[in-house]
Amino acid sequence: MFAQLEKLGKYLGQAANLMVGVPDYEVYLQHMRATHPEETPMTYVAFFRERQEARYGGGAGKCC
Numbered sequence: 001m002f003a004q005l006e007k008l009g010k011y012l013g014q015a016a017n018l019m020v021g022v023p024d025y026e027v028y029l030q031h032m033r034a035t036h037p038e039e040t041p042m043t044y045v046a047f048f049r050e051r052q053e054a055r056y057g058g059g060a061g062k063c064c
Contacts, residue, residue, distance in 0.1 A: 023051045 014024055025044050032041040042050065 023047070 017024065025047055028047055029041055032039060041047075
């Protein structure tokens, strides 16, 4: 029962993160292992920054 609750909590947390635009690092790592095993994956910090940059764009003074 606790294993099922833990799994449910993981899925709910993942869904909540995706709803607010926070990508899933574990999914990224699985993708890298499966499709790009010769490449070194980004660290969590680098991954998070790259995803934020992709979502919101860069540059100072940019409004909407």
